[in-house]
Amino acid sequence: MGGLIELFTDYTLRNVALGSALLGVVSGVLGCFAVLRRQGLLGDALAHAALPGICLAYLLTASKTPVVLLLGAAVAGWLATLLILQIVKHTRISEDGALGIVLSTFFAFGIVLLTFITKRSDAHQSGLDKFLFGQAATLVEEHVITMAALGGAALGMVALLYKEFKLLAFDAPFAASLGFDTNVLSVLLTSLIVIAIVIGLQTVGVVLMAAMLIGPAVAARQWTDRLGVMIILAALFGAGAGVAGALISVSDKGIPTGPMIILSLTVIVLCSLFFAPARGLVWDALRRTRQRAALAK
Amino acid sequence: MTTAIFVIVLTGALVAAACALLGSFLVLRRMAMLADAISHAILPGIVAGYFFAQGPNLLAGFAGAALAAAVTVAVVEALQNTRRVGGESAIGIVFPAMFALGTFFVSKYFANVHLDNDAVLYGNIEFAAFDVLIINGVNWGPQSLWVLGALCVVNLLFVVLFFKELKLATFDPGLAAALGFSPALIHYALMTMVSITAVGAFTAVGAVLVVAFMIVPAATAYLLTDDLRRMIAIAVSVGILSAAGGFVVAFIFDASVAGAMATMAGICFLLALLFSPSHGLVTRFKRLRRQRMRLAMENLVVHLLNHEHVAYEEHEAEVNHLSSELRWQTGFARRVIGLAQRAQLVQLTDGHLALTDAGRELARRAAATTVEPSSDLLAASP
Structure with a gap:
């Protein structure tokens, strides 16, 4: 219980927990659309692709302000999406292959830039290497405010275009036939996911970001068949995992926050898969044994 | 080291x-x-x-x-x-x-x-x-x-x-x-x-x-x-x-x-x-363009062949007329004619096109394999 009280009194912990919870809410909401559109791994590719964008933005402007880095990440993410689409459309390489190619080469280029920057400046001065694993423990109030602003804007867009995004997720051809520009909507949704990723890079880092998008959505999906409920649940699960991860990481020295958030999230996903009413695997198995027993009689 | x-x-x-x-x-x-x-x-x-x-x-x-x-x-x-x-x-x-x-x-x-x-x-x-x-x-x-x-x-x-x-x-x-x-x-x-x-x-x-x-x-x-x-x-x-x-x-x-x-x-x-x-994307784009130009040249020579030795030949062979007849943009027509000239399929004298022997030969072969040459063919090309 000591952790919970500290949550409200300890300045650092409050920022870390608040930041992680914010990330959980934003990525949970946007992840729902990504997962329903079967584009969960696109988020993974975008997260990896953001790295060279961030590094180039830093190299060009020598500034570490979140807005500049966000722009870099957004441009790189947009370029990566475009490349993936073109590869799938014009060659015989599958979407799976295109994702793998773009993800790994963008990340490799990012690593080249990152090591170039770190070796040039005083070691680790740029702080960019923190984006690899996140730096949740070093979140300060300024970061949290920026994250809240960005995340709030993204969530506002989702609220405004809820009907359109819903249509896009469940029946894109129908949306197109109604006169919605599905390409524009698609690009918009991807851009919002990039915002979630930029928030996430500060907290859980490039490699683990995929789980922040996919995990809450998959967990929430098990509890309901309604999109609205799913989104709210995903936001709650994401926030819960964020706070839990932050609390666990301060309980002992040397426990990184990002991985703890992901592991908490994994526990939530597993519980949902096994115990969610109606869709839970445990109930499914019980039902089957009971039926088998009834049949045997 | x-x-x-x-x-x-x-x-x-x-x-x-x-x-x-x-x-x-x-x-x-x-x-x-x-x-x-x-x-x-x-x-x-x-x-x-x-x-x-x-x-x-x-x-x-x-x-x-x-x-x-x-x-x-x-x-x-x-x-x-x-x-x-x-x-x-x-x-x-x-x-x-x-x-x-x-x-x-x-x-x-x-x-x-x-x-x-x-x-x-x-x-x-x-x-x-x-x-x-x-x-x-x-x-x-x-x-x-x-x-x-x-x-x-x-x-x-x-x-x-x-x-x-x-x-x-x-x-x-x-x-x-x-x-x-x-x-x-x-x-x-x-x-x-x-x-x-x-x-x-x-x-x-x-x-x-x-x-x-x-x-x-x-x-x-x-x-x-x-x-x-x-x-x-x-x-x-x-x-x-x-x-x-x-x-x-x-x-x-x-x-x-x-x-x-x-x-x-x-x-x-x-x-x-x-x-x-x-x-390759560039290679494929180039191949497409080449095919389009070849088809356009075939169209051009077949058109000229069709109107060879008829009363209004002069008019049909006018460079300006070609654009409207074959429904080509002027720039495109000029490019096709330029290519055809370089391939020695046609000759240009005082704004009039005339088929060379090679051009006539190509036109006969193309006309034998294609139906009535028209600008529709262009639209249907891959």
């Missing part, structure tokens, strides 16, 4: 070759992201292996990683089989969880001792020459060369010995099953080889870049050839070339060697994507 450079480049080349040997099958079987997941997920296995062996013991690392890879593949498939989770979501849940577990162990128990988190991502190939293999006090040279050399041989044997089975299971799993080869067995064998290769390459290039070495050269080769043997050979060559080129770039900019090597592979892919003779 020179030996160190030689060892680094050779290590990179061996990683590239070992990975590319398997990569072709991963690309063809659409298992790129599964391979990516495996390369991330072996981390907790390696760490657990080191933990039990109380040090960076190679065999313990191999054993742990193979176990972690098996767990990953099994859990991903189990999740997919529940039908509660989409295929790509299953991958996206499992590998971050495994990787998070791995980084947790690294920060908690191994911080800056045998492993550090940055090396996990992009390896330590820079120190390949200094990590030597010592057996009974005898220095056998850099350990990475032995490990990766052995890995290359094993992967080569795997691909050569089971080439027929791999090929069949990749292109026609149904037929493979009907003929008595188990596609599932081949699938798991390939996954095992991928995880072993990922562990072997781990110290050199880290867990995340391995997948670049596996997939990117193979995808490059896929754009260059239709023959599986040739594809594997090209993939290995592209991989080795990227390793050598990447080292030079890394040396100049003083940046991560493994990252530069993988980036070079990406550049090779981009070049193939744009300029491959059969599948």
Whole structure:
């Protein structure tokens, strides 16, 4: 219980927990659309692709302000999406292959830039290497405010275009036939996911970001068949995992926050898969044994 | 210094070759992201292996990683089989969880001792020459060369010995099953080889870049050839070339060697994507334009032939008239006429076009194979 009280009194912990919870809410909401559109791994590719964008933005402007880095990440993410689409459309390489190619080469280029920057400046001065694993423990109030602003804007867009995004997720051809520009909507949704990723890079880092998008959505999906409920649940699960991860990481020295958030999230996903009413695997198995027993009689 | 450079480049080349040997099958079987997941997920296995062996013991690392890879593949498939989770979501849940577990162990128990988190991502190939293999006090040279050399041989044997089975299971799993080869067995064998290769390459290039070495050269080769043997050979060559080129770039900019090597592979892919003779985007665009111009020239000469020796020939052969008659934009008409002149199909005198003998010959041949020439043909051209 000591952790919970500290949550409200300890300045650092409050920022870390608040930041992680914010990330959980934003990525949970946007992840729902990504997962329903079967584009969960696109988020993974975008997260990896953001790295060279961030590094180039830093190299060009020598500034570490979140807005500049966000722009870099957004441009790189947009370029990566475009490349993936073109590869799938014009060659015989599958979407799976295109994702793998773009993800790994963008990340490799990012690593080249990152090591170039770190070796040039005083070691680790740029702080960019923190984006690899996140730096949740070093979140300060300024970061949290920026994250809240960005995340709030993204969530506002989702609220405004809820009907359109819903249509896009469940029946894109129908949306197109109604006169919605599905390409524009698609690009918009991807851009919002990039915002979630930029928030996430500060907290859980490039490699683990995929789980922040996919995990809450998959967990929430098990509890309901309604999109609205799913989104709210995903936001709650994401926030819960964020706070839990932050609390666990301060309980002992040397426990990184990002991985703890992901592991908490994994526990939530597993519980949902096994115990969610109606869709839970445990109930499914019980039902089957009971039926088998009834049949045997 | 020179030996160190030689060892680094050779290590990179061996990683590239070992990975590319398997990569072709991963690309063809659409298992790129599964391979990516495996390369991330072996981390907790390696760490657990080191933990039990109380040090960076190679065999313990191999054993742990193979176990972690098996767990990953099994859990991903189990999740997919529940039908509660989409295929790509299953991958996206499992590998971050495994990787998070791995980084947790690294920060908690191994911080800056045998492993550090940055090396996990992009390896330590820079120190390949200094990590030597010592057996009974005898220095056998850099350990990475032995490990990766052995890995290359094993992967080569795997691909050569089971080439027929791999090929069949990749292109026609149904037929493979009907003929008595188990596609599932081949699938798991390939996954095992991928995880072993990922562990072997781990110290050199880290867990995340391995997948670049596996997939990117193979995808490059896929754009260059239709023959599986040739594809594997090209993939290995592209991989080795990227390793050598990447080292030079890394040396100049003083940046991560493994990252530069993988980036070079990406550049090779981009070049193939744009300029491959059969599948390149630029090549295809050029081919389309050439076909369009050839068709337009045929139209032009057939039009001129149709109106040769008739009363209004003068009018029909006017350059300005052609644009409206064939419904061509003026600029396009001028380009077609220019090309036809250079090909010596037509002659231009005082704004009038006349067919040459070659042009008349082409027009007769074209008219024999096409229906009434009209501008519609242009629209219908591929």
